Amino acid sequence: MKTLILTLITAAACCAQQVVTPTQDPVGPPAGDNTSDYNIVNSFETGYRFVSVGGDPEAYKSQVNYDNGVRLLGSSFGMYSRDGHGKYFDELTLTTVGLGGDPYESATLRIAKNNLYRFDMTWRLNDYYNPGLTSAGQSGGNFRDTRFTSQDDDLTLFPQSKIKFFIGYSRSVQEGPEITNVGGLFATTQTPAVAGQDTTGFTSLRDATNEYRLGNEFQLLGVTVNWMHGWQDFKEDFLTPPVASGTPATLLTNPYHGTSPYWRVGLFTNRKWFNLNGRFTYTGTRRAYVSDQSPFLPAAGPNLGVFQVVTMGTGNRPAATGNLTITFLLGPKLTLTNSTGLYNIRTEGDYEFLQLNNGTGQFVTQDFQYLGIRTITNRTDLNYQFRKWIGFFAGYDYSDRSIGSILTLGAPLYEQTNILNAGVFGVRARPLPALTILLSGEVGHANRPFAPKSDKNYQTLNARVQYKKKSLMLSAYAQTNYNNDSISLTAYSSHARTYAANVSWAPLAWLSFNADYVKLHLDTLGGLSFFDSGELLQNQYSLYISNLHTGNIGLRFALGKRVDLYAGYSHIQDTGDGRNNPLGTGFGTTIPEFQAAQTFPMKYLSPLARVSVQISNRIRWNVGYQYYGYHEDFFTGQDFLPDHAYRAQTAYSSVLWSF
Amino acid sequence: MTAIRALLFPVLAAALPALAAQQPSTSAQQPSTLAQGGASATGFVGSQACKTCHPDVWSKFFKNPHFKSVASGKETPEHTGCEGCHGPGQAHIEAHGGKATIIAFSQLEPKKILDNCLRCHSQTLSRANIRGSAHTENDVVCTSCHSIHASTTPKFLLAKVQSELCYGCHADVRSQFSMPFKHRVNEGVMTCSDCHNPHGTFAPTWGTASRNSMVKQVEGNEEACIKCHAEKRGPFVYEHPPVRVEGCEICHYPHGSPNSRLLRRPVVFTMCLECHNGAPGFGRTAQGDPVPFQFHNLRSPLYQNCTNCHSHIHGSNTSAFFLK
Numbered sequence: 001m002k003t004l005i006l007t008l009i010t011a012a013a014c015c016a017q018q019v020v021t022p023t024q025d026p027v028g029p030p031a032g033d034n035t036s037d038y039n040i041v042n043s044f045e046t047g048y049r050f051v052s053v054g055g056d057p058e059a060y061k062s063q064v065n066y067d068n069g070v071r072l073l074g075s076s077f078g079m080y081s082r083d084g085h086g087k088y089f090d091e092l093t094l095t096t097v098g099l100g101g102d103p104y105e106s107a108t109l110r111i112a113k114n115n116l117y118r119f120d121m122t123w124r125l126n127d128y129y130n131p132g133l134t135s136a137g138q139s140g141g142n143f144r145d146t147r148f149t150s151q152d153d154d155l156t157l158f159p160q161s162k163i164k165f166f167i168g169y170s171r172s173v174q175e176g177p178e179i180t181n182v183g184g185l186f187a188t189t190q191t192p193a194v195a196g197q198d199t200t201g202f203t204s205l206r207d208a209t210n211e212y213r214l215g216n217e218f219q220l221l222g223v224t225v226n227w228m229h230g231w232q233d234f235k236e237d238f239l240t241p242p243v244a245s246g247t248p249a250t251l252l253t254n255p256y257h258g259t260s261p262y263w264r265v266g267l268f269t270n271r272k273w274f275n276l277n278g279r280f281t282y283t284g285t286r287r288a289y290v291s292d293q294s295p296f297l298p299a300a301g302p303n304l305g306v307f308q309v310v311t312m313g314t315g316n317r318p319a320a321t322g323n324l325t326i327t328f329l330l331g332p333k334l335t336l337t338n339s340t341g342l343y344n345i346r347t348e349g350d351y352e353f354l355q356l357n358n359g360t361g362q363f364v365t366q367d368f369q370y371l372g373i374r375t376i377t378n379r380t381d382l383n384y385q386f387r388k389w390i391g392f393f394a395g396y397d398y399s400d401r402s403i404g405s406i407l408t409l410g411a412p413l414y415e416q417t418n419i420l421n422a423g424v425f426g427v428r429a430r431p432l433p434a435l436t437i438l439l440s441g442e443v444g445h446a447n448r449p450f451a452p453k454s455d456k457n458y459q460t461l462n463a464r465v466q467y468k469k470k471s472l473m474l475s476a477y478a479q480t481n482y483n484n485d486s487i488s489l490t491a492y493s494s495h496a497r498t499y500a501a502n503v504s505w506a507p508l509a510w511l512s513f514n515a516d517y518v519k520l521h522l523d524t525l526g527g528l529s530f531f532d533s534g535e536l537l538q539n540q541y542s543l544y545i546s547n548l549h550t551g552n553i554g555l556r557f558a559l560g561k562r563v564d565l566y567a568g569y570s571h572i573q574d575t576g577d578g579r580n581n582p583l584g585t586g587f588g589t590t591i592p593e594f595q596a597a598q599t600f601p602m603k604y605l606s607p608l609a610r611v612s613v614q615i616s617n618r619i620r621w622n623v624g625y626q627y628y629g630y631h632e633d634f635f636t637g638q639d640f641l642p643d644h645a646y647r648a649q650t651a652y653s654s655v656l657w658s659f
Numbered sequence: 660m661t662a663i664r665a666l667l668f669p670v671l672a673a674a675l676p677a678l679a680a681q682q683p684s685t686s687a688q689q690p691s692t693l694a695q696g697g698a699s700a701t702g703f704v705g706s707q708a709c710k711t712c713h714p715d716v717w718s719k720f721f722k723n724p725h726f727k728s729v730a731s732g733k734e735t736p737e738h739t740g741c742e743g744c745h746g747p748g749q750a751h752i753e754a755h756g757g758k759a760t761i762i763a764f765s766q767l768e769p770k771k772i773l774d775n776c777l778r779c780h781s782q783t784l785s786r787a788n789i790r791g792s793a794h795t796e797n798d799v800v801c802t803s804c805h806s807i808h809a810s811t812t813p814k815f816l817l818a819k820v821q822s823e824l825c826y827g828c829h830a831d832v833r834s835q836f837s838m839p840f841k842h843r844v845n846e847g848v849m850t851c852s853d854c855h856n857p858h859g860t861f862a863p864t865w866g867t868a869s870r871n872s873m874v875k876q877v878e879g880n881e882e883a884c885i886k887c888h889a890e891k892r893g894p895f896v897y898e899h900p901p902v903r904v905e906g907c908e909i910c911h912y913p914h915g916s917p918n919s920r921l922l923r924r925p926v927v928f929t930m931c932l933e934c935h936n937g938a939p940g941f942g943r944t945a946q947g948d949p950v951p952f953q954f955h956n957l958r959s960p961l962y963q964n965c966t967n968c969h970s971h972i973h974g975s976n977t978s979a980f981f982l983k
Contacts, residue, residue, distance in 0.1 A: 019845055019846055019847075031718065031719060032722075039721065039722065041722075062840070062919065063839045063840060076813060078722070078813055080721060080722040081721070082721050083721070083730065084721065084726055084727060084729065084730020084731075085730060090730070091722075091724075093813040093814060095813055097846075097847035097848075098846075098847065104843050104846040104847060104848040105848070106847055106848050108813075108814070110813075110814055114727045114730055114731065115727070115731065124848045124849070125848070126843055126848050130920075148887070150887065160727060160731070162782075172887060172889070174890070178970065179966070179967065179970040180970055180971070180983045207889065207890045209889040217784070219782070224782050224784075226784040230878060232878060232889070234889050234890070234892070236890055256976070258892075260878065260892070262878040264878070266784045266787065268784070268787040270777075270781055270790075275790060275791075277787040277788065279784075279787075279861055279876070279880070281878065281880050283878055285892065285893075285894060287893065287894055287895075287976075289896075289976045291976070291977055311976070311977055313896065313976075315893070315894040315895065315896060315976075316894065317893060317894035319880075319881075321864045321880035322864075323861035323862065323864060323880070325788065325791065325861065327790065327791055337791050339861070339862050341861065341862050341863075341864045342864065343864035343865055343880065345903070347893065347894040347895075347898055347903065348894075349894075349896060366896055366977070367896075368896050369896065369897055369898065369979075371898050371900060371903060371943070373903060373904060375864065375865070375866075375867060377862060377864070377866075377867060377868060379862060379868070381791075383796065393796070397868035398868070399867035399868040401867050401904075403900075403904060403943070405900075405943040405944060407943065407944070414943065414944045414945075416945060418867065420867045420868045422868045428796070428797060428798075430798070436797070436798060438797055444868060446867065448940075449941070450900070450901070450904045450905060450941065450942070451901050451904075451905060451909065451934045451941055451942070451948065452933060452934050452936065452938055452941055452948070453905075453909055453933060453934060454905055454909070455867075466828070473827065475828065475830070477830065477831065479831075492933065498831050500830040500831045500834070501830070502827075502830040504827065516826075516830040516833060516834070517830075518830055518831050518833075518834035520831070520834070524933075526929070526932070526933035526936075527933075527936050527938060528932045528933070528936050529932075529936045529937045529938075529950045530932060530950060530951060530955070530957045531950075531951065531952075531953050531954075531955055531956060531957060532956065532957060532958055533956050533958060534953060534956070536950070536953070538937075542929055542932075542933070544924060544929060546917075548834075548917065550834035550837055550838075552833060552834070552837060570837050572834075572837055572838060572839070572917070574917055591957075591958065593957065593958055593963060594929070594957075596926075597924075597925070597926035597928070597929045597963075598929070600917065600918070600925035600926075602839075602917055604837075604838070604839045604917070606837075630839055
């Protein structure tokens with residue numbers, strides 16, 4: 001018993017969690033309570049959450065979003081049959097987080113009866129403000145919530161037998177704001193001369209996805225076969241028509257439906273000298289779209305007055321993919337693995353996307369732009385365990401990606417091929433039982449990158465050292481990732497470097513400590529061309545520099561047998577490129593707006609503390625506090641990005657109990 | 660209403676065991692009557708023998724998923740109970756204990772631990788790639804994350820809360836999820852395994868020579884992002900090609916970012932212009948990604964947040980410029 005309690009305390013102590021609730025301390029008898037043929041373990045944490053926000057409330061809502069109120073902050077309930085022969089179930093576990101009004105809620109349920117069935121459910125809610133949709137004259141928020149809920153249900157029949165059956169259902173719904181454009185009806189013919197037709201407006205969307213799954217797994221001639229057939233249906237609708245200033249008579253509906261029936265087959269077998277596994281899928285995605293606009297836009301078309309535009313059509317994207325991996329076990333020291341992947345999709349339509357203008361009787365056909373991607377990859381890896389404590393590995397990658405495009409109906413197919421060759425190498429060592437070292441690198445070259453940001457000439461180097469002995473773990477990690485995609489007009493090169501160190505130590509049952517520090521450096525040189533007051537500026541460039549320092553620290557200790565304390569601190573700071581003000585000495589184009597956009601110094605810090613007092617064996621009282629502070633150094637007061645700084649005091653008081 | 664829900668839930672949960680207790684048990688059988696059998700010729704003695712010296716383990720073993728093998732009564736001795744993992748116990752008993760006389764996982768090489776667990780756990784599609792996974796190759800094996808006898812999680816016998824397990828080695832990922840904008844992993848809504856399979860995956864088919872980051876493949880072997888962000892899937896009449904060709908990561912950080920919407924740049928126009936610079940050789944027809952039209956005066960705040968107007972940037976059915 002003592003061992004178990006100490007284990008639970010130690011495990012909880014290692015958690016340098018980022019949110020102060022729910023409380024991690026155990027409550028109730030660890031062994032649970034016996035009731036009839038079942039054993040029950042449970043804990044419930046109910047309390048009140050306090051929040052006070054100063055500064056930009058919308059920034060707070062987009063990043064944190066906790067609010068006042070009574071909550072079931074967390075709960076865990078488990079029933080286990082004591083003999084493995086429960087009448088209806090042998091295991092029932094239910095856990096929840098944040099029910100009762102938190103913006104982040106989740107629940108998991110498992111019900112299982114040995115040999116017969118296992119049912120798993122996961123439900124979650126994510127409620128937040130969509131940030132960053134700023135435009136001139138607006139305050140920066142969307143003014144509306146985005147709410148995402150999803151539920152996954154999976155039933156497995158005969159989970160322990162060699163023949164299993166799978167039935168599943170998933171549903172997700174997202175409701176929230178979106179910026180869309182009203183007007184600009186003839187999108188395909190839109191030119192800069194008539195671009196002013198479009199008016200940005202807010203709308204509220206509802207996306208709903210339903211997925212049904214049916215599958216089976218069996219063994220045949222020593223090969224395990226797992227297949228699944230699924231149907232995913234998607235539907236998107238406006239909850240409210242978009243309203244933009246000056247277009248009060250606009251009515252726009254936008255039903256968008258689709259289905260994605262798919263087949264998936266997995267095969268795998270493990271033999272004495274080789275392992276083979278493959279996964280193959282076919283998905284026949286289809287989307288149907290209708291847009292009905294009845295605007296009154298005197299300036300929006302050739303005819304003044306009310307008119308209606310209906311746009312409709314279907315789009316298809318069949319996708320066939322496959323993976324096949326074979327590993328040869330060439331003795332105790334040597335393994336050779338070869339993996340092949342195929343990805344073949346076509347994005348095409350039936351070329352019947354019609355745009356009908358009732359006002360003019362005019363038909364416009366929208367060309368469905370064909371996009372086809374076929375990628376074949378092959379990778380060979382060799383692992384050689386030279387000595388018991390050291391091993392080497394090397395590999396070679398080959399990828400051939402072909403992209404086909406037709407931009408207008410009747411135009412010829414334009415094809416391009418990108419071939420990428422890459423090599424990897426590395427060493428793994430364990431010079432001491434507690435010490436592991438990993439050094440690895442990769443060098444690659446692509447002859448025809450698709451975008452200036454794509455990988456072209458790239459190299460990565462990684463080093464990881466970890467020392468783990470009893471309750472002490474020390475680790476350090478460094479990675480560089482460079483990509484150079486130089487071209488004649490301008491240049492793109494990216495240098496990312498990551499350095500990390502972590503220490504975790506639980507020397508005593510009542511004391512534990514965790515700290516980590518990470519530095520993420522990124523400098524990216526990108527070539528720019530743009531219009532400045534009607535003048536095309538070419539051969540400009542920007543050099544974006546980010547030096548992001550993050551630190552997390554957590555300390556937990558117990559005072560006597562009844563009181564547990566936890567204190568933590570999280571600090572995120574981007575020091576930018578070192579200048580003192582947004583228009584200070586930077587790099588690249590001298591236009592002030594670009595200068596200011598090349599670095600983003602900010603701070604985001606969050607100290608937290610929690611006290612948990614054991615009132616009795618089955619009741620604990622908890623109180624906690626967490627502060628969130630967010631500050632953008634440069635953008636405060638600028639007209640194109642308002643001040644998003646905020647300070648939030650959050651706290652809670654709760655009772656953690658077990659019945 | 661929300662407060663009522665918060666208070667009602669534990670009451671309902673409390674009522675559940677009472678209902679269960681009313682069910683007469685027709686197959687009630689105490690653990691002591693299970694998995695009986697004396698020492699066999701191969702040295703298997705049955706789990707009951709282990710109980711004598713390890714009562715703390717046995718007393719709660721009925722909650723362990725491995726108890727199924729005991730309850731079944733049909734499994735062979737080498738797949739049943741304690742000896743299913745720790746091997747025959749006869750020599751261990753005769754020696755009055757000791758780690759040398761039994762399979763003690765604390766003494767095993769990582770690869771041996773994996774072999775031992777995979778005797779039963781290999782026949783599952785989600786673990787088909789476990790032997791070639793980056794975790795296995797770096798000696799992160801089953802007991803590195805799973806605690807068979809002292810798990811603190813209700814499912815999967817994890818040694819800690821899942822995110823803390825992952826953060827233990829991936830401190831850089833912890834820092835990413837500490838950013839102002841992030842997927843809500845620390846808040847408990849998501850878990851690492853929503854997008855990753857720690858037991859290994861196939862190489863992503865959607866990328867060229869992509870190193871395996873253990874990213875799960877959803878239907879159609881697409882990126883894991885599509886499972887929740889289904890509205891981005893398309894197909895659209897007008898696709899934004901980088902979304903399909905390079906994937907979401909070309910514009911977004913998947914874990915967390917100091918920038919809103921997990922973007923790679925704090926201001927939208929710099930990110931867009933890094934591709935839309937007209938440089939020849941790129942894009943769908945190798946003519947370069949087009950420079951914004953002349954009326955886009957980039958000095959004007961109106962044009963600095965590109966997605967204000969190009970709101971359907973992931974793909975559109977009515978606008979070649981992703982306006983709606």
